[in-house]
Amino acid sequence: MIKTSGSKQLVETVRKYKYLYLMAVPVLLYYLVFKYIPMYGVIIAFQKYSPTIPFFENEWRGLHNFIEFFTSVYAGRIIRNTFMLNLYGLVLGFPAPIILALMLNEVRGKIFKKTVQTVSYIPHFISTVVSVGIVLSFVSYDGVINEIINWFGGEKIQFMTEPGFFYLIYTISGIWQNIGWNSIIYLAAITAIDQNMYEAAYMDGASRWQQIWRITLPCIYPTISILLILQIGSMMSVGFEKVFLMQNPSIYEAADVISTYVYRKGLLELNYSYSAAVGFFNSIINFVLLIGANYASRRYSETSLW
């Protein structure tokens, strides 16, 4: 191909494929406006922002907002809660879909397998509001869980006013909702495993248990580690919706997280700059964690996100 000058070639290409470029415009515009402009908007974290003042004339505060946050009474609490909820999620919630996928893979009856799968996906489609509504109803003082406790002779517990139970209730209800859906990806990875390996292992006298442990698991290790990286990368962010719906002032000690704090301070108390600073701190930490987790994975195994 005869090379004309670089920019001339570019213009020609764009003209030739103008419709394709045209198709890309709406999406690119979207990301520019709704994703990249807010990134710039983070600048208000360093200002004393007020919507009534034109954007560029807001008073500059530098790190003041950040210092205010870190020295406040709440910083420790919300950072700890965000971290702890993620830790519970990592320790309890991360293995659960993997275990389910492994179990489903071993099932011999196709119909049974399909049925359990279908059933396990259902909670994923229930909205957060409804599933929290169900959870609250179940753990209420007169609810099903307490009834069962009573049956066994125990005393009823006020689950939603004692901070101590929050982490568990949050995590377990999360597992209930997502174990099925999250297992899909592992099942997909499992189907890609070469069946001959099992044959060979069987010839060598491996038990089923050994086959799972030494063939299935190692083969889906890349999938596991990518998802693990992604999860660690968001260790400092907890989705707003579910915590927001589950919390009430008497359990803020355990149930207030960074995102809900940002919401309260920013949108309810209209303290925009302060809450933008907290939110930005959160984004930065997550970003660093993600890069760190990816780097660690690249170094110690061979899989990584990039």
Place this chain on the structure above:
Amino acid sequence: MKYEKTASNRIFDTTLIVLLSILAVITLYPYYNVVVSSFSNAVELYNGSKLVLLPKGFNYDSYRIVFRNPILLTSYLNTFIYVVLGTLVNMLMNIFGAYSLSKRYLPGMKVFMKLIVFTMFFSGGMIPTFLLVYELQMIDSIWAMILPNAVATMNIIIMRTYFIGMDPAIEESARMDGAHDFTILFKIILPLAKPVLAVITLYYAVGHWNSFFDALLYLRTRSKFPLQIILREILIYNNKTLTSGQGVYEDTQAVSESVKYALIVVSTVPILCLYPYLQKHFVKGIMIGSIK
């Protein structure tokens, strides 16, 4: 995989079936409980055991209250509008975006994709985004329910991966026949992409149906609220004015509990009806997405 009917295999299989069955039951039971409770007599249920297997004193009263409530019906309608309009916008954006971005030979497309994926890892945050919507004067308008989340990056990735995996010869031969890019997309590519289209539509539609965060942030007028916001008031904040039965029973506490159950059923039924139909497709879709 060779399978022998040994004792250890039998024990393994039996344990497996037992455990999985328990899991299935535990997964289903909360919802089942809700459905059964919704058809039960409110007072009996409230005063008695909640661990039900069959309705106690079968009646429809809770449903009658739900369907008579104007605010609930309005919010149902609102959600419907948001779902239809929102998903339409979503799919148009997603298709055009994913298709054009899948043409990696075009200068710039790879860079654009990297920029887009980057937004999954870092974002401006809740406050700057909110302020942007505010500055664009979209607060309390339907646009705020459609535009800020017009595109989901993950869905672009999934669809783009699918398009990349399609045979380039199809497009080439169509181009040689003189077909327009838009024609190629709509008449040739899309009909071949039905599985991924079904999956992504499902993701977006369910996302809209279940969404409450956007409405919470951006809407202010009660009559524009979607279903989930009203649900939140009733299910979580126990707003009894919305669930009063106007003298159907003396016991408003019991009635309000019962209406909650009916509400949950009514708001989840549409999704669950779509569910079996689309289940065939989305497992495939996940597999496609998982490659990326």
